[in-house]
Amino acid sequence: MEQNSVQKPELMLGNKAVARGLYEAGVCFISSYPGTPSTEITEEAVKYDEIYCEWAPNEKVAMESAFGASLAGRRSFCAQKHVGLNVAADPLYTMSYTGVNAGMVIGVADDAGMHSSQNEQDSRHHAIAAKVPMLEPSDSAEALAFTKLAFDLSEQFDTPVLLKMCTRVAHSQSVVTCGERTVPDKPYVKDIGKYVMMPGNAKRRHPIVEARTKALIEYAETAPVNRIEMGGTSIGIITASTSYQYVKEVFGDSVSVLKLGMTNPLPEKLIRDFAAKVDKLYVVEELDPVIENHVRALGIAVTGKEMLPMVDEFSQNLIAEAFGRTCSSAFTLQDAIPPRPPVMCAGCPHRGMFYTLKKNNCTVLGDIGCYTLGAVPPLGAIEMTLCMGASIGALHGFNKVRGPESERKTVAVIGDSTFMHSGMTGLANVAYNQSNSTIIIVDNSITGMTGHQQNPTTGYNIKGDPAGKIDLEALCRAMGFERIRVVDPYNLEECDRVLKEELAADAPSIIISRRPCALLKYVKHNPPLTVNETKCVGCKSCMRIGCPAISMHGRKAHVDSTLCVGCNVCSQLCKVGAFESGHTDTVK
Amino acid sequence: MNTKNIMIVGVGGQGSLLASKLLGHLLLEQGYDVKVSEVHGMSQRGGSVITYVRYGTKVYSPVIDRGEADYIVSFELLEAARWLPFLRSDGQIVTNTQQIDPMPVITGAAVYPEDLTTKLKASGAKVDALDCLSLAEQAGSSKAVNLVLLGRLSHYFDLPMEAWMEAIEAIVPARFLEMNKRAFELGRNA
Numbered sequence: 001m002e003q004n005s006v007q008k009p010e011l012m013l014g015n016k017a018v019a020r021g022l023y024e025a026g027v028c029f030i031s032s033y034p035g036t037p038s039t040e041i042t043e044e045a046v047k048y049d050e051i052y053c054e055w056a057p058n059e060k061v062a063m064e065s066a067f068g069a070s071l072a073g074r075r076s077f078c079a080q081k082h083v084g085l086n087v088a089a090d091p092l093y094t095m096s097y098t099g100v101n102a103g104m105v106i107g108v109a110d111d112a113g114m115h116s117s118q119n120e121q122d123s124r125h126h127a128i129a130a131k132v133p134m135l136e137p138s139d140s141a142e143a144l145a146f147t148k149l150a151f152d153l154s155e156q157f158d159t160p161v162l163l164k165m166c167t168r169v170a171h172s173q174s175v176v177t178c179g180e181r182t183v184p185d186k187p188y189v190k191d192i193g194k195y196v197m198m199p200g201n202a203k204r205r206h207p208i209v210e211a212r213t214k215a216l217i218e219y220a221e222t223a224p225v226n227r228i229e230m231g232g233t234s235i236g237i238i239t240a241s242t243s244y245q246y247v248k249e250v251f252g253d254s255v256s257v258l259k260l261g262m263t264n265p266l267p268e269k270l271i272r273d274f275a276a277k278v279d280k281l282y283v284v285e286e287l288d289p290v291i292e293n294h295v296r297a298l299g300i301a302v303t304g305k306e307m308l309p310m311v312d313e314f315s316q317n318l319i320a321e322a323f324g325r326t327c328s329s330a331f332t333l334q335d336a337i338p339p340r341p342p343v344m345c346a347g348c349p350h351r352g353m354f355y356t357l358k359k360n361n362c363t364v365l366g367d368i369g370c371y372t373l374g375a376v377p378p379l380g381a382i383e384m385t386l387c388m389g390a391s392i393g394a395l396h397g398f399n400k401v402r403g404p405e406s407e408r409k410t411v412a413v414i415g416d417s418t419f420m421h422s423g424m425t426g427l428a429n430v431a432y433n434q435s436n437s438t439i440i441i442v443d444n445s446i447t448g449m450t451g452h453q454q455n456p457t458t459g460y461n462i463k464g465d466p467a468g469k470i471d472l473e474a475l476c477r478a479m480g481f482e483r484i485r486v487v488d489p490y491n492l493e494e495c496d497r498v499l500k501e502e503l504a505a506d507a508p509s510i511i512i513s514r515r516p517c518a519l520l521k522y523v524k525h526n527p528p529l530t531v532n533e534t535k536c537v538g539c540k541s542c543m544r545i546g547c548p549a550i551s552m553h554g555r556k557a558h559v560d561s562t563l564c565v566g567c568n569v570c571s572q573l574c575k576v577g578a579f580e581s582g583h584t585d586t587v588k
Numbered sequence: 589m590n591t592k593n594i595m596i597v598g599v600g601g602q603g604s605l606l607a608s609k610l611l612g613h614l615l616l617e618q619g620y621d622v623k624v625s626e627v628h629g630m631s632q633r634g635g636s637v638i639t640y641v642r643y644g645t646k647v648y649s650p651v652i653d654r655g656e657a658d659y660i661v662s663f664e665l666l667e668a669a670r671w672l673p674f675l676r677s678d679g680q681i682v683t684n685t686q687q688i689d690p691m692p693v694i695t696g697a698a699v700y701p702e703d704l705t706t707k708l709k710a711s712g713a714k715v716d717a718l719d720c721l722s723l724a725e726q727a728g729s730s731k732a733v734n735l736v737l738l739g740r741l742s743h744y745f746d747l748p749m750e751a752w753m754e755a756i757e758a759i760v761p762a763r764f765l766e767m768n769k770r771a772f773e774l775g776r777n778a
Binding site: 036116168172173174245329334341378451551560562 | 599600601612613616621622623624625626627628633634635636647648649650651653654655656666667669670672673674675676677679688689690691692693694695697698699700701704707708711712713721730
């Protein structure tokens with residue numbers, strides 16, 4: 001990668017700026033599990049040859065690996081989305097006690113507005129509960145600077161540090177100027193009292209954690225990342241992260257702002273001093289009233305969630321309207337505009353399996369991935385999605401209490417990457433405690449939803465080089481499953497037959513529905529299909545699979561040649577053979 | 589300079605990321621502060637996708653709100669209609685006339701409104717509607733709709749052609765460069 005000594009300002013994605021910060025901070029080891037909106041941090045970091053990067057099977061393993069690298073004396077990092085931090089909460093809460101050797105920073109990306117998430121939790125609660133400091137950048141330049149600062153704080157205060165991103169900071173580009181890389185190196189020193197957290201040692205570490213928090217509060221009082229921008233004094237606003245940008249957009253310098261770059265622990269004197277300088281104090285923060293509750297606990301009058309929502313992300317209009325301004329639209333249309341929800345892509349290999357499950361009236365307990373879209377009409381096949389790996393655990397419980405009536409029609413559907421993340425332990429429970437469950441692993445040979453990351457079943461590492469490959473069939477056999485079937489989801493007859501056989505079987509079974517994601521570059525597509533309009537009778541059978549490439553033009557089905565990849569699932573539903581193979585000269 | 593706002597809207601997979609990247613590069617080179625906000629993850633899967641490009645002396649918010657867009661660049665007609673309330677009173681819409689049915693229309697749960705180009709114009713908004721897909725195919729690939737749209741948008745900007753070409757050369761992969769330049773010029777001169 002290019003390394004100019006004089007750097008020119010450039011436009012950079014927030015997540016890429018974090019990666020640049022990791023490079024400049026001398027980080028040597030990164031282990032992460034992909035999750036929107038955190039994924040690009042690790043994908044950008046791997047472009048620096050000086051940093052070892054990997055995708056771990058899940059966030060807990062990633063964090064423990066990064067901890068090991070820190071223990072060994074090299075700066076380390078792991079990234080995850082907000083819900084990923086729940087998976088890694090176990091090591092996090094005790095790493096707070098052990099502290100670090102070389103600096104260790106944990107990236108966590110919240111998703112207010114749930115652009116690509118199953119909940120809207122506020123990661124600041126983890127920082128408070130685990131008693132570790134948290135920095136929150138509000139643009140790309142801060143993302144770079146705060147990443148470097150986080151490592152300094154980690155070593156100065158002997159603690160892991162949380163770096164909290166949010167969708168609008170992670171996925172916005174703004175201007176940054178890059179610097180140089182320096183690599184600190186610390187020797188590994190054996191210290192059983194610090195690193196072996198058995199009760200006797202942990203008892204001695206806990207007071208150190210409490211003293212550290214006090215020291216961090218002292219730091220927060222004068223930390224440059226917590227800054228007051230004095231403007232008009234009738235209104236004072238305490239804010240952080242992307243909310244700061246919205247506040248400045250609405251008010252400019254007409255109000256005073258206390259911008260908190262460090263949101264755990266929070267300063268006390270700084271807030272009192274700021275409150276004393278303004279007539280009326282507000283807190284503007286997305287999701288939970290974390291700063292607001294802290295201000296109230298200091299006995300300071302403040303307005304926050306009475307006027308601002310606890311749900312969804314903010315915007316400049318939302319804040320302007322909360323403060324009594326009017327924001328209006330210049331133009332409107334009379335017509336109702338139909339929504340455009342995300343859908344499975346044309347040629348998605350999951351489609352054939354979900355069609356089959358729906359046709360067989362199955363109760364489907366789903367999981368996290370592209371295939372969650374199997375819940376969307378017209379397929380509407382998934383009836384539960386909770387968290388990574390939950391499909392298998394939930395199916396086991398469902399079958400245990402409902403018995404044979406459920407076993408013959410209820411299935412779990414889980415993707416290959418999600419299965420490696422946390423499906424294996426659920427499978428162990430089915431094997432061990434013996435429920436007659438049917439588990440479908442939809443293996444599209446990639447981590448799809450987050451944009452094509454490799455995983456332990458693909459045979460390639462994060463750089464695309466050959467790596468260890470876990471054989472799903474062998475793994476399931478080793479766990480004690482005897483009925484393991486592999487089907488091609490483009491073949492509806494095969495899917496239907498195998499599903500019926502496995503649901504009827506008197507033993508637990510695994511169906512691996514295997515075909516690579518249609519968006520993978522190496523996947524060769526057939527030319528788009530066309531509809532023979534003289535044959536098409538307009539029965540709409542082909543519409544039941546919910547393919548975005550098929551629509552009705554008048555009373556005839558029509559295939560959008562810019563979307564169709566010729567998977568032929570639709571043509572298997574057509575009783576009159578109206579779909580015809582396309583021509584190879586079609587512009588694609 | 590007050591912050592100017594460009595919204596790029598379309599259907600996931602239509603190539604709006606390249607358009608925003610190109611605009612970001614172009615405007616930064618002109619000496620502006622720039623912010624570009626993108627959509628990744630689940631929303632990309634055939635859903636309605638919005639990218640915000642903001643530029644000026646100092647840009648704070650990364651997003652554009654109702655009534656703020658100076659330009660709405662739309663890859664698809666229904667999406668232009670969806671985001672119309674975000675247009676400023678003196679704003680300009682540049683839209684592809686291509687229609688892609690969303691799933692609720694495909695399943696029959698909703699109807700794709702008729703004559704949207706006419707209705708958009710009747711709303712009082714300034715609308716420049718163009719069959720970008722045909723022009724893209726004429727340039728050599730249906731995937732070049734983004735460059736046709738940018739070519740059309742360039743019409744409304746007081747920037748030299750060289751600045752646009754420099755941005756295209758900086759962002760578009762070399763093997764697609766000539767085709768994309770053709771697409772840009774077809775849009776600009778349409």
